Amino acid sequence: MRALSLLFGLAASASASAVTLRDNQSFQAKCEQFAHKIQVQDGKVHQVTYVPSGTNVSMPAVPASCGGNAYSDKTPFDFCRVSLNVTTSPESQFYMEAWLPSNYSGRFLSTGNGGLGGCIQYKDMFYATQYGFATVGTNNGHNGDTGVFFYHNNETLKDYAYRAMHTGVVVGKEITKQFYSQGYHKSYYMGCSTGGRQGWKAIQKYPDDFDGVLAGSPAINLVNLINWGARFLPITGNSSAARFVTNEQWTTVHKEILRQCDDLDGAADGIIEDPDLCHPVFETLLCNSTTSKGCDSCLTGTQIETVNRVFSPLYGNNDTLLYPRMQPGSELLAALMYYNGMSFAYATEWFRYVVYSNPNWDPATWNIQDAIVANAHEPYNVSTFQGDISAFQKRNGKVLHYHGMEDPIITSDSSKMYYKHVADTMSRSPTELDDFYRFFTISGMGHCSTGAGASSIGQGLGTFAGNDPQDNVLLAMVRWVEEGIAPEYVRGTKFNGTTVEYRRKHCKYPKRNKYVGPGPYEDEDAWECV
Numbered sequence: 001m002r003a004l005s006l007l008f009g010l011a012a013s014a015s016a017s018a019v020t021l022r023d024n025q026s027f028q029a030k031c032e033q034f035a036h037k038i039q040v041q042d043g044k045v046h047q048v049t050y051v052p053s054g055t056n057v058s059m060p061a062v063p064a065s066c067g068g069n070a071y072s073d074k075t076p077f078d079f080c081r082v083s084l085n086v087t088t089s090p091e092s093q094f095y096m097e098a099w100l101p102s103n104y105s106g107r108f109l110s111t112g113n114g115g116l117g118g119c120i121q122y123k124d125m126f127y128a129t130q131y132g133f134a135t136v137g138t139n140n141g142h143n144g145d146t147g148v149f150f151y152h153n154n155e156t157l158k159d160y161a162y163r164a165m166h167t168g169v170v171v172g173k174e175i176t177k178q179f180y181s182q183g184y185h186k187s188y189y190m191g192c193s194t195g196g197r198q199g200w201k202a203i204q205k206y207p208d209d210f211d212g213v214l215a216g217s218p219a220i221n222l223v224n225l226i227n228w229g230a231r232f233l234p235i236t237g238n239s240s241a242a243r244f245v246t247n248e249q250w251t252t253v254h255k256e257i258l259r260q261c262d263d264l265d266g267a268a269d270g271i272i273e274d275p276d277l278c279h280p281v282f283e284t285l286l287c288n289s290t291t292s293k294g295c296d297s298c299l300t301g302t303q304i305e306t307v308n309r310v311f312s313p314l315y316g317n318n319d320t321l322l323y324p325r326m327q328p329g330s331e332l333l334a335a336l337m338y339y340n341g342m343s344f345a346y347a348t349e350w351f352r353y354v355v356y357s358n359p360n361w362d363p364a365t366w367n368i369q370d371a372i373v374a375n376a377h378e379p380y381n382v383s384t385f386q387g388d389i390s391a392f393q394k395r396n397g398k399v400l401h402y403h404g405m406e407d408p409i410i411t412s413d414s415s416k417m418y419y420k421h422v423a424d425t426m427s428r429s430p431t432e433l434d435d436f437y438r439f440f441t442i443s444g445m446g447h448c449s450t451g452a453g454a455s456s457i458g459q460g461l462g463t464f465a466g467n468d469p470q471d472n473v474l475l476a477m478v479r480w481v482e483e484g485i486a487p488e489y490v491r492g493t494k495f496n497g498t499t500v501e502y503r504r505k506h507c508k509y510p511k512r513n514k515y516v517g518p519g520p521y522e523d524e525d526a527w528e529c530v
Contacts, residue, residue, distance in 0.1 A: 027102040028052070031080035034179055040171055042087045049081045057081075059122065061095075063144040066119030071126050071461075078102040079129055080179065086171055088141070092155035094164040096138040098175045099125055105132030107478070108176050108184040110169045110210075112195025113138075114448075115145040116346055117160045123461045124190060131474070134184060136172030140164045147349035152357060154379070161380035162201050169202075169209050186481060190474060192216035192448035192459065193410065196401075200418075201384045203399060207392035212481040213399040214473055216459055217410050217448050220418050221323060222383045225410060227371040228314050228323040230347035232338040234366055235309045239341040243306045248296035250335035253307055256285055257328045266515030267526075271444045271453040274512040275327035275405055275412070282307045310339060316371060324413035333408035333446060354379065385418065387425025393436045400438055400477045402490065402506075404445025404455060415439065419509060430510055439509040440490045454492035454504035465493035471503075489529065505529070 028050045035048035051057060054074055062070050080100040087093045097120060111124040117140030128135040141159025142149035150157045169187075177183040189199050189210045196218025202209045219225055237244050245253070261278035262268050272278055287298035299307065314323040326334060338344060343363035352361045355374045392399070403415040419439045423430065444453010449462060456463040458472030469476040469487070476487045489505040502522035507513050507529035519526040 027078055027080070030179075031100070034080060034082075038082065038175065038178060040084060040086065040174065043084045043171060044087075045082065045084045047081075047083050049083075051075060051079050051081050053078050057122075062120075062122075063118065065145040066143075069114070069119045069121050069123060071122045075126070077130050082175060084171075086167060088159055088163055088167060089155045091153065092141055092159050094138045094141045094159055094168065095120075095143070096136060096168045096171065097125070098172050099129045099135045100176070100179050101129050101132055101134070103132045104134060104180055106180075106182065106185045107133045107188060108173055108186070109133035109135050109188040109190060110165065110172060111135065111137040112165065112189070112191025112198040113140045114193045114195060116147045116349065117164075117194060118142045118144040118146060118149070121191075121195065124195075127461050128190060128474070133188065134172070134176040134180070136168055136175075138164050138168040147346070147353045149353075151353040151359070157354065157382075158380050161382040162198075162205060165198050166202065166206050166209065169206075186211045186478075188212045188214070188474075188477065188481070190214045190459075192218075194219050196220070197222060197384050199399070203389050203392045203397065204384065204386040205381075207389070207395055207397060211397060212477045213397070214459075214477050215399060215401050217403050217407055217412075218384075218401070218415065218418070219410055220383065221385045221414060223374050223378060224314065224323040224371070224383070225414065226347045226350045227374055228411075229338065229344040230351065230363060230366045230370070231314060232310065233341070233343050233363055236306055236339050236341055238364075241341070242300070243302045244341055245299065245303050245306055245335075245339060246296070247335055247340075249299055249303065250331050250339065252285060252297055252299070253282065254329075254331045256280065256282070257331070260284075261328060265513060266517075267521040269521040272329040272405065273443045273514070274441070275329055276416075276512070278328045280311075280328060314371070316368060316375070322371060322375075324411060324417050326411045327405060327407070327413055330406045330408040330411075330446075333406075337408050350374075385421065387421045389422060389437070390426060396436070398436055398477065398480050398486075400440070400473060400480070400487065402440045402442055402457065402459070402473060404447065404451060405441055405443045406445060406451045406453070407447045409447040412441065416441075416509065434486065434508075438487060440487075440506050441509055441512070442490065442492060442506045443504070443513060444494070445492070450495075454494040454502060454506075456493040456495060457490050457506070465491075465495075491524070 031050040059070050082098040085093050085095050109128045111121045120137040125135050125137050141156050141164040187210050191199050196215040197220050199213045199215035257280050260280045261272050264277045265273035282304050285299045311325050313325045316322045348363040352359050403412040405412050445451045445455035456465045465471045469479045470491045479485050491505050493503050494501040503524045505524055511529040513527050514530045516528045517526050
């Protein structure tokens with residue numbers, strides 16, 4: 001975790017308005033006594049634990065599929081840890097935790113989930129709590145990053161769609177008010193991927209839950225995202241199919257994409273600033289009489305057809321656009337995720353346990369009729385593609401939306417599609433949307449984290465680049481909500497280990513970054529949003 005101790009030390013300045021506990025008890029005593037005072041409707045408290053700085057946080061109940069979300073380092077701050085289960089129906093419940101820090105800033109924050117839910121994002125909880133947020137997270141109604149719990153269980157599916165997170169927010173706010181006599185003065189949300197979708201679900205369905213929402217790479221239009229992920233296996237075939245493209249050949253495809261598109265933004269730096277400008281002609285890679293079929297440096301006509309289909313949008317009946325294309329530039333990692341000759345696990349589980357309730361459904365048989373069936377089965381509006389967010393606007397809420405332009409799991413074109421959907425539905429121009437909704441395209445960023453470019457924007461532990469709000473999207477959101485200073489750009493940092501290689505200011509959509517010089521491309525002032 002890059003410079004977490006530095007991050008915590010600097011956080012004191014970011015939390016200068018932190019409210020101290022107004023009593024004579026030590027923080028430890030207050031936490032230990034809280035176990036006898038806490039009251040949660042429909043909740044069963046498991047444990048209230050004082051966690052002093054410098055100790056490792058025990059996480060014995062983390063499912064194996066959630067291992068990447070655990071935090072194994074020592075905590076640099078004191079906090080009171082509350083764990084409990086909350087019942088949502090006679091057939092369902094969720095697990096949640098509330099972390100109540102000693103350096104409380106008077107702010108509440110909920111984290112989100114990833115994939116098919118089931119995993120508390122402990123790294124996000126650490127990141128937010130060190131800034132003095134009273135922070136909560138849930139397992140979204142089931143244990144583990146899997147859809148098997150949705151099988152013949154609509155109540156658990158309802159928890160995943162929206163109920164667990166919203167109820168966790170309601171419960172978390174009540175716990176915060178019970179622990180801190182002054183309550184909270186602002187409420188925030190931070191999440192990416194499924195967590196990004198959950199942030200948008202709150203905006204759409206519960207506009208009073210948050211004053212500020214930080215939503216990254218959101219899995220909105222979820223059912224069609226699942227359809228889109230399911231279609232790649234039928235396109236590529238398995239690794240023995242004549243149309244299959246190998247990892248080595250995808251490297252060749254990536255080099256050709258950069259050859260044709262890298263300098264369209266004015267600089268040949270290995271980063272595509274705006275994939276909208278990039279429409280490669282892949283026939284340049286066709287094997288000819290001087291190359292041998294099956295070599296890594298060229299592709300057969302059948303393989304070229306595969307590549308063209310991979311980079312095409314998903315259409316339904318009557319040429320209805322269901323989901324946009326994968327943006328060029330993401331193919332090196334997307335080849336491992338989607339184009340590997342195997343089924344995409346999340347899509348397979350959704351069709352098996354939600355759409356068809358048939359654990360034996362074969363993902364290799366997916367076709368557009370399956371997409372039509374899946375769209376007809378839209379449980380609890382889980383796709384989260386509502387365009388009218390005026391209720392959130394009217395209560396003066398703010399949403400900072402970002403998406404990486406090299407995302408290999410959720411194409412960034414999906415976020416652009418949703419932004420346009422909101423603009424069209426609300427009849428608002430980008431200038432009018434700016435008052436409460438700002439969307440930033442982050443070149444060189446992968447899925448929710450780092451990538452080939454200046455992609456560290458303070459969106460989590462591994463992307464900390466400083467406490468200046470221009471380098472830290474969480475603090476930028478706080479400043480926007482509490483001081484009325486809206487971000488005009490998001491500045492990203494490209495690290496080589498702990499060394500800063502360069503920084504770049506990422507543009508507010510629909511503007512795009514263009515190199516104008518005169519300095520080298522590493523100079524952030526050599527770029528302009530146009």
